[in-house]
Amino acid sequence: MKTKNFLLFLALLCVLCACGENKSLRSIYVMDSVATLQIYPQNEELVDEMCGKLYEIDRELSAYDGDIKNINDSSGGELKVHSGHLLNGSLVLSEKTGGAFSPVLGTVIELWGIGEKNAVPKQDELARAMSTSKLENVEIADGCVSLKNGVRLNFGAVAKGYASEVLREMLVKNGVSGAVISLGGNVYVHGRKPDGSGWNVALRDPQGSPNDWFGSMHLTDRFVISSGDYERYFEKDGKRFHHIIDPETGSPAESDLTSVTVICEDGLLGDAYSTALYVMGRDAALSFWRKEHGFELVLVGRDGRVTLTEGIAGSFIPNESRGYIYEVENR
Ligand code: ADP
Ligand code: MG
Numbered sequence: 001m002k003t004k005n006f007l008l009f010l011a012l013l014c015v016l017c018a019c020g021e022n023k024s025l026r027s028i029y030v031m032d033s034v035a036t037l038q039i040y041p042q043n044e045e046l047v048d049e050m051c052g053k054l055y056e057i058d059r060e061l062s063a064y065d066g067d068i069k070n071i072n073d074s075s076g077g078e079l080k081v082h083s084g085h086l087l088n089g090s091l092v093l094s095e096k097t098g099g100a101f102s103p104v105l106g107t108v109i110e111l112w113g114i115g116e117k118n119a120v121p122k123q124d125e126l127a128r129a130m131s132t133s134k135l136e137n138v139e140i141a142d143g144c145v146s147l148k149n150g151v152r153l154n155f156g157a158v159a160k161g162y163a164s165e166v167l168r169e170m171l172v173k174n175g176v177s178g179a180v181i182s183l184g185g186n187v188y189v190h191g192r193k194p195d196g197s198g199w200n201v202a203l204r205d206p207q208g209s210p211n212d213w214f215g216s217m218h219l220t221d222r223f224v225i226s227s228g229d230y231e232r233y234f235e236k237d238g239k240r241f242h243h244i245i246d247p248e249t250g251s252p253a254e255s256d257l258t259s260v261t262v263i264c265e266d267g268l269l270g271d272a273y274s275t276a277l278y279v280m281g282r283d284a285a286l287s288f289w290r291k292e293h294g295f296e297l298v299l300v301g302r303d304g305r306v307t308l309t310e311g312i313a314g315s316f317i318p319n320e321s322r323g324y325i326y327e328v329e330n331r
Pocket of ligand 2: 156158227271272273275
């Protein structure tokens with residue numbers, strides 16, 4: 001396990017829960033992050049099955065060493081259960097977000113190699129990568145995808161949200177009474193604790209050290225999915241180059257936000273939106289929230305303001321010691 005990622009996990013979202021109960025608790029390294037599964041009452045068999053499912057999803061969806069890499073390298077191939085579902089869902093969500101979330105940025109993302117190469121690409125290389133990164137270069141027919149003009153798929157922005165959605169279905173099918181699933185920055189809280197109460201999910205302060213949090217929410221049966229410029233980045237000449245790409249420029253998005261948290265009942269949608277709304281910035285994200293339904297937002301701005309949408313404000317407990325100004329946005 002990579003220590004950096006483990007620390008990142010600890011920092012991203014800290015789920016406060018009752019200890020010493022009759023539960024199963026397991027952490028594994030998968031999908032380039034730490035996954036922690038916590039289930040009440042104890043059910044080791046189900047946890048084994050869920051871990052197996054996460055490895056299976058990773059093998060299919062990874063653009064670095066999974067089936068998606070092979071599909072990208074071969075300019076197409078057969079879609080399996082997860083990749084087919086995710087590609088179709090991603091095309092819909094990309095259109096919904098006006099392209100701010102895009103599953104066809106593979107060439108650009110690999111060129112930047114944030115967290116690996118950490119070098120700013122040359123302008124002509126970036127222009128070439130951008131010219132291939134278009135939805136029209138993707139065709140789906142008879143369970144296969146074909147990729148034209150060098151376009152490459154990348155599901156990095158949605159794979160964990162999709163995976164947590166799959167795990168949620170397993171919890172429901174098995175009648176689990178309470179669970180917390182955490183995949184990197186994505187949390188799903190399910191049912192109730194043995195004492196009948198819901199869960200507290202703390203949100204990491206993007207300006208602070210990994211263990212600082214700016215607020216927490218009391219809720220259940222919800223996905224809590226965060227994206228921000230503090231998760232994966234490098235710094236050069238005083239500038240931060242982070243891993244959320246603006247599909248219009250091909251470079252890290254210059255957002256007025258430092259983190260976006262989406263609270264919703266659909267893991268795939270929440271993960272696509274957390275990335276897209278970071279790219280959009282505060283005003284466009286709030287307009288999007290007014291237009292679309294089925295999710296709530298916690299936005300942290302560079303100006304020190306935390307904006308809560310009205311549907312989550314009642315469950316949110318601010319951590320006043322972090323110095324933010326908290327405000328509520330109504331529909
Ligand atoms: P994390 O994976 O850390 O939770 P995100 O869900 O925001 O964070 O996803 C960021 C990842 O998604 C990047 O590492 C990259 O692989 C990919 N990506 C970056 N920008 C975009 C974008 N605008 N649309 C779709 N995918 C993106
Ligand atoms: Mg995302």
